[in-house]
Amino acid sequence: APDSDEIIDLPGLNHNISFRHYSGYLSGAEGKHLHYWFVESSRSPADDPVVLWMNGGPGCSSMEGLLAELGPYPVNPDGKTLKENIYAWNKMANVLFLEAPACVGYSYDTNGDCATGDDEVSFSNYLALKDFFTNKFPEYRKNEFFITGESYAGVYVPTLTVRVLEGQQDFNINLQGYAIGNGLSSYKLNDDSIIFFGYFHGLFGDDRSCLLFLQVAVASDIIYNQGLNMYNLYDDCPASPSAGNFSRVEADLSNIFKEHKSHPEMMLKARKRINNLT
Amino acid sequence: LDPPCTNGTNLLMYLNTPEVRKAIHIPDSVGKFELCSDEVNHDYKREYESMKPQYEFLTARVRGLVYNGDIDMACNFLGDEWFVESLGLRVVEGRKVWTEGGQVGGYVKRFENLDLLTVRGAGHMVPEDKPAPALKMITSFIFKKPY
Numbered sequence: 301a302p303d304s305d306e307i308i309d310l311p312g313l314n315h316n317i318s319f320r321h322y323s324g325y326l327s328g329a330e331g332k333h334l335h336y337w338f339v340e341s342s343r344s345p346a347d348d349p350v351v352l353w354m355n356g357g358p359g360c361s362s363m364e365g366l367l368a369e370l371g372p373y374p375v376n377p378d379g380k381t382l383k384e385n386i387y388a389w390n391k392m393a394n395v396l397f398l399e400a401p402a403c404v405g406y407s408y409d410t411n412g413d414c415a416t417g418d419d420e421v422s423f424s425n426y427l428a429l430k431d432f433f434t435n436k437f438p439e440y441r442k443n444e445f446f447i448t449g450e451s452y453a454g455v456y457v458p459t460l461t462v463r464v465l466e467g468q469q470d471f472n473i474n475l476q477g478y479a480i481g482n483g484l485s486s487y488k489l490n491d492d493s494i495i496f497f498g499y500f501h502g503l504f505g506d507d508r509s510c511l512l513f514l515q516v517a518v519a520s521d522i523i524y525n526q527g528l529n530m531y532n533l534y535d536d537c538p539a540s541p542s543a544g545n546f547s548r549v550e551a552d553l554s555n556i557f558k559e560h561k562s563h564p565e566m567m568l569k570a571r572k573r574i575n576n577l578t
Numbered sequence: 579l580d581p582p583c584t585n586g587t588n589l590l591m592y593l594n595t596p597e598v599r600k601a602i603h604i605p606d607s608v609g610k611f612e613l614c615s616d617e618v619n620h621d622y623k624r625e626y627e628s629m630k631p632q633y634e635f636l637t638a639r640v641r642g643l644v645y646n647g648d649i650d651m652a653c654n655f656l657g658d659e660w661f662v663e664s665l666g667l668r669v670v671e672g673r674k675v676w677t678e679g680g681q682v683g684g685y686v687k688r689f690e691n692l693d694l695l696t697v698r699g700a701g702h703m704v705p706e707d708k709p710a711p712a713l714k715m716i717t718s719f720i721f722k723k724p725y
Contacts, residue, residue: 307602311595312592323602323603351716358624359616359622360614360615363593363613364586367589368703369703377588378588379587385709386709401618403617405612405613406593406602416623417625444720450702450704454629458629458636459632461640465636465640476641477643477719478642479642479716480644480645482646482653482655482702483644483653485630485644485658486628486657487627489628489660490657493656494651494657531651531702532647532702532703533649533701534649534699535649547613548614551614553652554619556652558624
């Protein structure tokens, strides 16, 4: 493991941890420097599998996965201290969080070129993996390896997994499988099914034809624009003080009804709404 | 102008702290941290409408798990269920309840080389919403244990 990448003293960490952790950069395609944060298993790092985790967007950081979802030390609401996550996935695996593509989070492109797409991202991520297993952590190359992620990683994960399998003769990684949570697998099926999902959860009725353009727009307005928590229908909808110029909601909304005529209007409404909670 | 229901302020504050940047070896030349990049999202080329060809390739070669928090509306469980069913894979185990801590964790249906699973009461961010069931789920998948 690279000594220069080891995290020695993490601010806000006020409890003891029984694993080592690293943060640094992996080389992707030319000029692409992808930030990684690797937390070793707290059980038996040499024997436990390596799990790659990617968040989606496209354009959202996997630091959310590390510091809010499955990592060992989520950030407290104060933004300064970390708490212990007793259900962290590094209880049984070495977990690699990768910020991709370049220009997401702390990843960067040497020339400031942030434009990219699905194929280029999977290629760059593949090169980053090779860098990880060749130069940074060769001792983990024999471990079982899984590729996982969430949301738009429904595209990142399968496309990367295909590349790893196709590249096995050239560069063998002990790939065992992949897992995707709430992934975007098909724009069409995701759009079609949300109408049924909304109907069966009582968000709207069947008094008008759902096939008409206007009714789909009405349905999407109810689902995404009237103050429901689109990420968790039954959860609270906390007020969100401005947290940046571009939000996770906007990134995820960009995947929904993207071919529908009402899509630009839906995005515009989302951007205009300020703490207009119901 | 962030819409409601997401609040990443704590992450932004933490990751943009100079001491944290230094501890995780971020060069000074790299700009401030944002959770999502408008620039990347706006210019991103979405080259695939469906992942069906990729799954057809993968399910013949390695194990997979598709899981969904069942109250998410960004990528809802029904869409992924329809997607997995559309692959026409051989069913290994019919749909049944899986449990965690004596409670219903959700439902699971197992196809050849692909498990389809819901996490009851979880939204989009499953490991955050239902940490204990999420850990059990991923452990079961990785180590080939029963869900």
